[in-house]
Every structure is written in structure tokens, then in C-alpha cells.
Amino acid sequence: MGETEIAWPWQYNFPPFFTLQPNPETRAKQVQAWKALILDYCKQSKLYLIDAREADNGPLFNNASINRKLDGAVIVSILSEMQKSGHAAPVDKAKHRWEVYWHTLDEWSSMIYAHVYSKGLQGTVLTLFELSQGDDVKDEEFYGMQQDVLVKALQVLERDRKCELILSDEDQGVKFF
Amino acid sequence: MNRLVYGSPALSDNETVLIRERNVTLFDGFDESRFQEGEILITTHRLLWGRPEAMARGQKCLTFMFAQVTDVEEEPPYHYERHRKVVVYLDFFPDPNADRAIPESMFNFIKLCFNEGFSSDVIGNIQRQMLYWQNYIPPQIPDNQPSSNQLRQIELRTGIVGIERGLQAKQSLLDGTLTLAFKDLTKLMCMAGDMVRLSKVISKKIKDRQGDITEDETVRFKSYLLSLGIDDPVTRDAYKSNNQYYKGLAKEICEFIITHIEEMGGMMALPDVYCRVNRARGLELVSPEDVLNACKLMEQLGMPLKLFQFSSGVMVLQLCNLDGESIAEATAVLVEDCGSLSAEELSQKLGISVILAKERLLVAEKHGKTCRDDAIEGLRFYPNLFLTKDQ
Numbered sequence: 001m002g003e004t005e006i007a008w009p010w011q012y013n014f015p016p017f018f019t020l021q022p023n024p025e026t027r028a029k030q031v032q033a034w035k036a037l038i039l040d041y042c043k044q045s046k047l048y049l050i051d052a053r054e055a056d057n058g059p060l061f062n063n064a065s066i067n068r069k070l071d072g073a074v075i076v077s078i079l080s081e082m083q084k085s086g087h088a089a090p091v092d093k094a095k096h097r098w099e100v101y102w103h104t105l106d107e108w109s110s111m112i113y114a115h116v117y118s119k120g121l122q123g124t125v126l127t128l129f130e131l132s133q134g135d136d137v138k139d140e141e142f143y144g145m146q147q148d149v150l151v152k153a154l155q156v157l158e159r160d161r162k163c164e165l166i167l168s169d170e171d172q173g174v175k176f177f
Numbered sequence: 178m179n180r181l182v183y184g185s186p187a188l189s190d191n192e193t194v195l196i197r198e199r200n201v202t203l204f205d206g207f208d209e210s211r212f213q214e215g216e217i218l219i220t221t222h223r224l225l226w227g228r229p230e231a232m233a234r235g236q237k238c239l240t241f242m243f244a245q246v247t248d249v250e251e252e253p254p255y256h257y258e259r260h261r262k263v264v265v266y267l268d269f270f271p272d273p274n275a276d277r278a279i280p281e282s283m284f285n286f287i288k289l290c291f292n293e294g295f296s297s298d299v300i301g302n303i304q305r306q307m308l309y310w311q312n313y314i315p316p317q318i319p320d321n322q323p324s325s326n327q328l329r330q331i332e333l334r335t336g337i338v339g340i341e342r343g344l345q346a347k348q349s350l351l352d353g354t355l356t357l358a359f360k361d362l363t364k365l366m367c368m369a370g371d372m373v374r375l376s377k378v379i380s381k382k383i384k385d386r387q388g389d390i391t392e393d394e395t396v397r398f399k400s401y402l403l404s405l406g407i408d409d410p411v412t413r414d415a416y417k418s419n420n421q422y423y424k425g426l427a428k429e430i431c432e433f434i435i436t437h438i439e440e441m442g443g444m445m446a447l448p449d450v451y452c453r454v455n456r457a458r459g460l461e462l463v464s465p466e467d468v469l470n471a472c473k474l475m476e477q478l479g480m481p482l483k484l485f486q487f488s489s490g491v492m493v494l495q496l497c498n499l500d501g502e503s504i505a506e507a508t509a510v511l512v513e514d515c516g517s518l519s520a521e522e523l524s525q526k527l528g529i530s531v532i533l534a535k536e537r538l539l540v541a542e543k544h545g546k547t548c549r550d551d552a553i554e555g556l557r558f559y560p561n562l563f564l565t566k567d568q
Contacts, residue, residue, distance in 0.1 A: 010566065015517075015550035016559045025545050029563040068552060 006044050009037055018068035020077070034070075034078045039087060043102040048146040049091070050098045052076050091148075099149055108142060108153035113162055115140055116176045125166070125175045147172075178205035178287055180267040181278040184240040186218070186225055186232045195219045195302050200292045201226065203239070204262070206284025212239060214292065219302055222310075224265075239278050241267055243306040248343050251300055252288065263289045263300060266343070285350070311335070366460065373459050412461050419470075424478065426463065426471035430454050431480045434494065438482065442527055444495040444504075444537075447472065447484075449530065487536045501540050508537045509546035509560065517550070517559045 011017040011033045021027040041047065041060050052075045055061035062069040079098045082088035086104040091097040103111065115137065116122065131137065132145045142150070154174055157163045163176045181203075188194070196219040203212040203226060216232060218225040227238035245268045252262040266286040270277070291299075416422035434453060438445045451468045469484075472494055476483040486492045511526065512518050518526075524534035538558045541547045547558040 011563070014559070014562055015552065015557070016548040016563075019549055019551040021548050021563070023542055023545055023548070023561075026542075026548050026561055026563050030548075033563070068550075 006041060009033065012037065012063060013066055015066055015068050018063070018070050020071070020074045031078055031081055035082050035087070038078070038082070038100060039102040042100045046144055048099055048149050050075075050079070050088075050100055051096060052079070052098065053096050099146075099152075101149065103141070105149075105153050105156050108145075108149070109156040109160075111140070112142060112153060113157055113176070115142075122176050125173050127171055127173045131174065178203070178210060178279050178284065179277050179282040180245060180269050180285075181226075181239045181241050181287065182270050182272075182275040183237045183278065184223075184225070184275075186227060186235060186238045188220060189222065192220045192222045195221060195306075196297045196299060198291060198295050198297070198299065199229070202290040202292060204288035204290055205279065205282055206286060206288075209290075210279075212278070217289065219299065219306075221306060224303070241265075241270070242310070243303065244310040245270060246303065246307040246310075249300060249303045249307060259294060260290055260292045261294050263291070263303070265289065265303065285346070308335070369460055423467070423471045423474050426467060427474045427478060427480065430468065430471055431475060431482050433457055435482060435496075438494060438496060441529055443499040444485075444493050444529070444533060446530055446533055447492045447494065450494050487539070489536065489539070491532055491536055493533065493536070502544060504537055505541040505544035505546045508541040512538075512541070512547050512558055513560045517557045519555055519557045 011030075017030065017033070021030050038050075038060065042050070050060075052072045055072060055075055056069060061075060076095050079088045079090070079100075080095075082100070083090070086101065086106070088098050088100050091099055101108065112131070116126075119136065126134075128147055128150055132142065132147065132150050137143045142153075145153075151165065151167070151172075154163060154165055157176075158165055161177065163174050166173045166175065196217075198217050198219075200214050201217045202214055203210045212226060215226050215228050218227075218232060218238075223240050223242045225232065225238045225240045227236065232238055246265055247268055248266040250264050252264055254261050264286050265288075289299075416425060430450065434445065434450055437453060447469065450472070451465050454468060455462050469492075472482075472484040472492075475494075476497070481497055482494050483497050484492060485495050508523070511523065515522070515526075518538070520531050520535035520538060523529075523538060524531040527534065527537075529537075538547060542549060542558065542561075545564055546561055548561045548563060550557045550559055
């Protein structure tokens, strides 16, 4: 997924970055840097789901060149921190798997609605596939969005009565108002 | 054990066997003797010990009369040991010419060690026979014709007086052993006194001849001598109250140690202080607690040193003008110069103990000057780029 293109921040090659700092001031800076890195990484590699147990596999939490990796517990605590600002949410109760939103769900929903509005698609029904994989959305940032995340973003719109989700087993669609 | 004699296992006229036990080892006082793992026979008159089968063959056995017994008790057993020990306090055998088990012994008791315990009431039986023979002053033991002056009055060991007397005897024996043990030490102390005097003379001479010395070794020797030795050590005896004593001690420690602490970068762990002070005092050693109490007083007495406790609990004596900020600052500079440092490396750089080095790094971390890297290779500290480097 084009990992080579990722512009790693300087912290990534700084060994203390991979140890949770006890000094609160330092830790705040460190966690902030991690948050930025995680969001940036996910955005560039279009990654919607992170599994804290499989952190060793990817380069994000495991810098092989300096032989440092971030502990699973620390990853979870950083993701929990991100949850507070709406940039992540745990999928399972054990908090192993996390959805990462480099745009918050609110941002995603307004982006989708803006697209629908500009194309004049209010009142029509679109399938979720069309909305995330269709030719019309090729240039949009939410192109290729994972369905679970898409549904969550649409649920935000639904709450604002801007659309209605049709989630039957066969075809899953959405009607915009 | 010199109170046991060799005798025939043949029973006398009205003597009957009460108890027989196997696998018994004799102890001469506290020491194991060569009489190991034999049989004992307790009769109405005496106790016999023989090698296995020796009694049956009528060979000579070790024996003592119950009339000799002054006290008997069981040694409290350790819970994990199977064997049980019975301590028997003995008087001398009536006949001085009898064939003794061993010629000399410093103990007035023996121990019977029952390697596999005992089933019968050994102590009760010995006690009963002891009391019987104490109240019954025997006419004369046949075979032996002891001369009258050697016939010992058998002491009565009943009642409180008896117990007290027993305790007194034990006490005096213990005193004897202790005096013996410390005899050598007294000599050593005398010699050490001479040594201290000698070293004082040398150090004085060197002080007088200051300037003449150029050679490296002599200079070092001089500095050793000067750092050694507190002329008139403060002792507890010289003060009426603990508080006064601690104050005096605090003053002495402060005067002595301050130059060393300055050399070491303004901080010294309390164990080091303790060792140095005691080395300097030479003879009149102080306890760690006294040093601690004295150091606690330093700050309120307005001395240039104070006791400081790190959050980890490590206690150090440090210069009063040294605070966390300046330590952090100085440590951070070192870390920055080297790129990164572990506690061991810093301790080598500064010539301080690893514990102190770690404390310094932790202080620096606390002040946000360094940050840690806790990897498999160990804990290292880096300059805190998180705070200093711009995003």
C-alpha cells in the first residue's frame, strides 16, 4: 500500500518514542506525536482497522531499523486517547481491534452529504457499494471506504434526518433527503 | 564428657533395665563426639552407652550414674528434624581414677542425640532416677574405694533455688566462653591504637614538610592519610542525651565529609557516607542508625550539607546549594553531549555509584530534561527532543 511513500516523522527514528514516557508533560507530547503519526499513516495507506495484537507485523508500530516496537498496551492507551477526540473506536470489547477515523465520523458524513448534494442525488436510493466503490466517487476521499465505517458515518446523517439506511440482507442502500 | 567412665555392662544386684534405645549419638557439650550411633540402656542406677552389640557381648561401655546427674532437659527440637536431643548435666564421677571417656572437657553437660527419636519416656525415667538418687545418699559404691576428700557432696537441685543455681552455672559458663572469645580482640585493639598513633605522627610530619614533596605517590599517600582519621571521634559516652550526641556527630561528619562530597559532584549515597565515616574513625565505630539520625539533623543545624531522599527511597547527603533543577540541568548537558546515556555509563563518567547516577537521570527526567528508552538492552536516557524539538 505504498508504505515507502510515508513520510516518517523524526520521532519514528528516536528510540524513546517507543517507550511510554512517565513525565506527564513529555508523555503528552509523545502521545500527540503518535496520534498524528497513526492518523497520517492510516490516511496514506487507506487503513480503517488496526489490530493492537498484530502491531509487530506492520511498520507503523515496529521500526525494524532501530529495533524498537511499541508495546500492545501502550498502543491501546494511545488509541483510547484518540477515541476521546473521535478519531478511533474499539470494535471488540477486549479493545484489540480498533477502527481509526482519520476524519471523524462527523467529517465523513458531511463530506458524503456534500457529494450527494453536489450531484443532486437527494431523494434517490444509492447502494452502499455505489457510494464507496462507484465510478462517481472515484475522486472523493471516501472512495474505497470500509463498509462498517461507511455505515457508521451514514448513521450520523440518519440521526440528522438527512438520509435513511436500508440495511436488509440482500441489498444495502441508503436514501438521501 | 570427662564425667563419663568406662564400665562393665553387667548389672549389679538390685539393678534392673528400664529402657533400651538404638541409634544414639553422644555430644560433648555442643560438639559431636566420636561416640556415634550406639545403643543406650537406662537402668535403675545408671545410663550405659555402647557400640551396637557391644553390650550383648559384655564389652565395656560408657556409663554415668544417675547420682551424678544434676539436671536433665530436652533441647527444643527444630520442626524439620526427626532426631531429638536430651541434655544431661553431670557432676564428676565419684572415683577420680576411673577410666574416663575423654580426659578433658570444658562442658558440664552432655547431649544424647536420638537420631530417630525415642518412643519411651526417656526424660521422665532419667528424672525419676535422678531424684531418687539425689534424695538417697548412697553408702559406697562397691568395687570403688574413693578417699573421703574426693567424695563430692551431691547438690540438691530441687525447688526454685535449684533452678536458680542451674541458671547461674549456665551463665558463668557462658561468660567464660565469651571472655575467651574476646581476649584476642583486646590485643588487636591495643595494636590498632598504636597504628592510629603512628599514622597521626606520619600525617603530622607530612603536614610540617609541606612543599618538599613532589613525587606523585607521596602526594597520594599524603592525601590518603589526611582523609583518614578523625582525631577525636565523637562518642556516645561523652554526651548526656542522644540529641546532643547526634548534634556532635552531625558536626563531625559534616566537617569530615564535605570535601569528599564536593569532589564527587555534590552528592554521596548514605551507605558511602557511613563507610567513609567509620573508616576515618577507625576504632570508635558508629552504627548506621546513628549516622542517619545525625544526618537528619544537619539541615536544621544550618550545616552546608543536608539529607535528601529520592522518590525511590534512596537517601543521599548533598550540598545545600544543590537542588533538583541544577542536577537535572547538569545531567541533561551530559546526556546531550553523549547522545544517550545509561545509568552505568553516567556512573562511570562521574565516578559515582550506579544508584546515584540513575537517580540523577530520573531527576532530569522529572524536570522534563531527558526521556527514557526502555528496550531489551536496558534503560537509556535521551535528550528530551519531544519538548525541545519543533514539530
